[in-house]
Amino acid sequence: MSLSDELKEAIRHRSLAMTLEEAEKLAGYVGRMPTPLELHLFDTMWSEHCSYKSSRSVLKLLPTHASSVVVGPGEDAGIVKFADHDGFSWDLVVAHESHNHPSQVLPVEGAATGIGGIVRDVYCMGARVTGSLDLLRFGDPLGNSGEKSRAICRGVVEGIWKYGNALGVPNLGGDTRFHEGYDDNCLVNVVSLGFVRHDRIVHSFVPAEAHEEQYVLILVGKPTDDTGFGGATFASADLKDESEKGAVQVADPFLKRVLSEANLNVLDFLFDRGIKFGFKDLGAGGIACVTSELAAHGNLGIEVNLDLVPVSIPDLPSEVIACAETQERYGLAVPEWISAEVLEIYNEKYEMPRLFPGAGATVIGTFTGEPFYRVLHRGKEVANTPVEYITEGIVYDRNWEPSPVPVIEPDSRPCHPPLDLKRMLLSVDGASRSPVWSYYDSEVQGITHFRPGEADACVIVPIPGCRAGLAVSGDGNPWIGELDPFLAGAHAVGEAVRNVVATGATPIAATDCLNYGNPEKADVFWQFRQGVEGIAAACMELGLEGEEPLPIVSGNVSFYNQSSKGGAVPPSPIVAVFGRIDDFTKSTDISLKEPGNLIILVGDRKDELGGSLYYRTCIGHRGGRVPAFRGKLEREMARFVLACCEAGISRSVHDISDGGMILAAAEMAIASRPDARRGIVFDTEMLDPVILYSETPGYLIEMSRESWDAIENKPEFLSVAGRVTDEFRIASSRWKMDLLEILEDHTSRLDRIIWREEVTE
Amino acid sequence: MKSVPLVAVIQFPGSNCEYETKRGILNSGMDSCIYRWNQCRELRDSQPDAYVLPGGFSFQDRVRAGAVAAKERIMDLVFSEAAGGKPVLGICNGAQILVESGMVPGWERGRIESALAANHISGRSGYLSRWVFLHVAAKAQQICPWLGKTGNGIIPLPIAHAEGRFVFSEENRERASSSAALKYCDEKGIESSDYPVNPNGSFLNLAGIMNDRGNVLAMMPHPERAFWMWQLPPWIPGEWGDRRDQSLRSGSHADTKGPGSLFFMSLADHFRGER
Structure with missing residues (x-):
C-alpha cells in the first residue's frame, strides 16, 4: 500500500x-x-475548532487592541484592566465559547460541560471565576419540532443549573431565544468571567526558566477515560445524527469545585515562593494538546509517559489516553524540585484521591531542551514530532459569495396597542425569562447587585470592599441575522453595549462567538464575513473610553451549525460586553419608581420594523427593512445615558429592543415593586406602529421633571414620551392596557410551555 | 471566650458559600477563619466560640444532601461543642448537614428526627432560586443566639436549593412546632402553605429549625447573600424595600446592612451579653 x-x-x-x-x-x-496518536493529535490541532483555519484571515478585521487590554485573543481567555483597590491592581478575565453540537445530542451533559470548559479557561489564567452567562438559541417550542426543542431547552437549563450551581459560580443570565432555524441545531454559548491580581496572572506555557532547570509536567484532576475522544473534530463537522454521543464529555462540578480550591492554593503557594510556572486546562485534544502546547509555546520539547497517567478504564489505546477530553483536568509545569510539595497539596491537603476514585495529581512528563514532542507508552514511542509543527496551524482562504435577502415589507400594519402588547408579552420571545433564571443560582459568592431581569445587565461587585461594579450582557438577534448578516453583527455589539450602558457602566471589553453553518459553502462564508465586519464596525464606533475602539479580547468560531438536511442556522453572531461603573451604587435598574416622573425617549423611532417582534407576533410577517446601525448616534446616545447616570438623575433606564418602546415601557412597569405598582401614560395618542413597535436602538429613561428641565443643550435625539403613574398599566390618551391581568401569564408563560408542556393554544 | 469572638466556618469538599459567610461574620465585628474538613486538630486548637456550616453541595449531595458530611470526623467536634452550648449555624447545605447529624431538632442525642427532602412544587422539580419572606418564632428569638436581634419584622432572604423541604412525622407535629425558628410567610407576614409563599412545601412552613436549647440553628435561606442592603432586589416590598430606597437616597447604600446581617449581628450581640 x-x-x-x-x-x-x-x-x-x-x-x-x-x-x-x-x-x-x-x-x-x-x-x-x-502514528495513530500523531494522526489524532494533528486532527484536533488542525480542526476548525482549534485552528480557526477557515476564519483566521477574516478575524483579523476585529479590533483587539486598546490601552486597557492586558491579554488579547490567543490564550485561553482575554484580560483587561479593571480596578485598583487596596494596593493591588485587579484585572478582568473573560472567555466565550460554544457547546452547540454536544448540547443538541445530549443537552444536560452538553450544557454542563459547556460551563465546565469555559470556567477552566478563566481559572487557568489564575483568576477566581465570579460569573457565567448562557446565550441560548433553541428551535421553535410551538413549531413542527416543538416537542424536541422543548426537551432540549429543558435539558440545557438542567445541565446549566446542575453544573453551575454546584460549582459556586453565580449565573449572570444571558439570553434565551427561539427560532425554527435552530430546530435541528441549538446554540449553547457560554461566557465566563473572573478576576485576577495583575501581578498573579498565569500563562499557559512553560516559563523561560525551564531552559535552565529541569521542569516537569503535572497532570491533575479526574482520572482519564475515553469520553470526548474526537470532541473537537465532532464540533468541526456537520451534525449528522445523534449517534455521536461518545464524543460528548461528562462533567463533574463537585470534583471541579474541590480542584478549583486546590488550584488556588497551589498557585498562591508557587507565587509566594517566587516560582515561575505554566498552567493550562485540558480541553480539546486532552493530554496531547496541553502537553505539546505548554512545551511548544515555551520553545521546549517534552517527553510524556502515558503509563503514568491515572486512568479509570484499563487497556485504553495510546491515542485515546492522549486525546480523550475527560473533563476536570489541568496541566501544570513546575520545577522538578518543587513537584513533591505540589502533589502533596492536591493529594494530601485536599485529599483528591479519597474524594474521587483515581483523581489526584501525578507527574507524567519532563520538559526537554530538544524541541521534540515525544510520547512513550508500554515501552514504545507512540509519537515523535518536532514541536514547531504542532502550533504552526493551517489557514484556508474560503470562497464567498453575497446572498442578500430581498427586502419584502408587509402590505398593511394594523395597530391595536393593547392587543398587540398583550400578544407580545405572551409570545415565547416576549415572555418573562424568570422561569429559566429560577433554576440558576445568581447569588452565590455574595457579590450580586442586579440579578437577571432586574436591570438591562447583571451587575456584580466583584472585589470585596471596592466600589467598582461590573455589568455584563450578551446579545445577538437571529431575526436580524436571517435578514441582514452584517447588521446582525453590528447590532449584537450595539445591543450588548446598550444593555451595559443602561445600568450606568462604561463598556471596557467584548467577546464574541460566531455561530454559522458550513464555511465551505460560499453563501455561508459570506454571512460569516458580514457578521465579522458588522462586529468590527460597531466596535470601532462604540468604544466609549476615550477614542479607542471597544476591544474584542476573546472569542470563538463555531461552524457547521446545520441540520442533516443541510440548512444552516440563521447567522448568529453573539456578543458579550463587559462594562465598569466606578461606584456600583449609582447603577440603574429598569423598575419604575416615582409617579409624576417623566419618561424620556432617547433615539427617534424610524420605520425599520423588519424582524421585529411586532411583525412576527402580531401580523405574522418577518418583514425586510431591519434597523440601520448608526454608530455615531449610538455613541452619542450612550454618552448621554452615562452622563445622566453619573449625575444621579436617572431613576430607571431600559433599552429599547424587542417589541419596541411599548414593550420596554411594559417591562419597566412589571419590574416595579408589588406594593408600589407603577405604569406609564404616553403623552400622545400613540397609534403609530412605527413609534410604538420599531426596534430602532434607543432607551427610555425615568427622571424627574426638574432634572429634565435642568438639562442644558438637549441633544436632538431626546423627547418626552410620557410620565410615570401609580396605575399598573400602559396607556395613551386613546387606549389603555392593564398589566395585572396578564402579569401571571407573562411570568409563567415559558414555564407552562417548556416545562409543563401546556402547548395547546 | 476570646476578646473578639472567633467563628469557625467549616469547608467541606463541595462547599461553595464559605468565603461570603466568613465576610459576613467579619463585617459583624467578630473574627472568622475557614477550616478544611480534614483540619480537625487546627480547629480544636483554635477553640472557636461558634461554628457555621456554610452552603454548597458537600460531597456532591451523595446519598442525600448533607448525609456524607454529617459522618465526617470534624463533625464529632462540632457535635460535642454544640452539646456544650456553643452556637452553631447551618445555612442551606449546612442545615442539611445539621439535620442529617441529628443536631436539630436534637430531641434525643444522635437520633435523626427530621429530613430535608426534595422541594415539592406541583409541576416543577429541581433547583429553585427566589427571594422569600420570613418571620421569626417568638420563642426562638428569646433562646437562639443567632436570632436575638431579628425583631418582629418581615425578613426577606434568598433561597437557592433543590432539597429544602423540612419533613417531620405527623405525630411530631407539636414538637416540631416548638422547634420552629423561621417560617415562610408572605410580604405582609401571613403564612400560607401554598407556593410560592411556602416555596418548597416545607412542613409547617418551616424555613429554619433549632434544637431545644436554641444554640443550634438550621436554616435554608441564605443570610450571607442579604448581608448588605445592595444585595436586595430593587423590587423588594415592605419595610426593607423602603429602607433600601432610603439608603439609596442618602448615599449610604454601599455600607448599609441588610436583613441577612441580623443573624450575624445577633450572635455578636449575644457574645457581648455573655461578656
Missing part, C-alpha cells in the same frame, strides 16, 4: 476530519507514516 493509500485508510477507519492533503503534510513533517 502506498503512503497515500495508507493515510486514506487511516482517515476512513479512524473517522478523522483531516483531508488527505493535510494528512500528507503531517507525513511529510514526521518523515514516515504518522
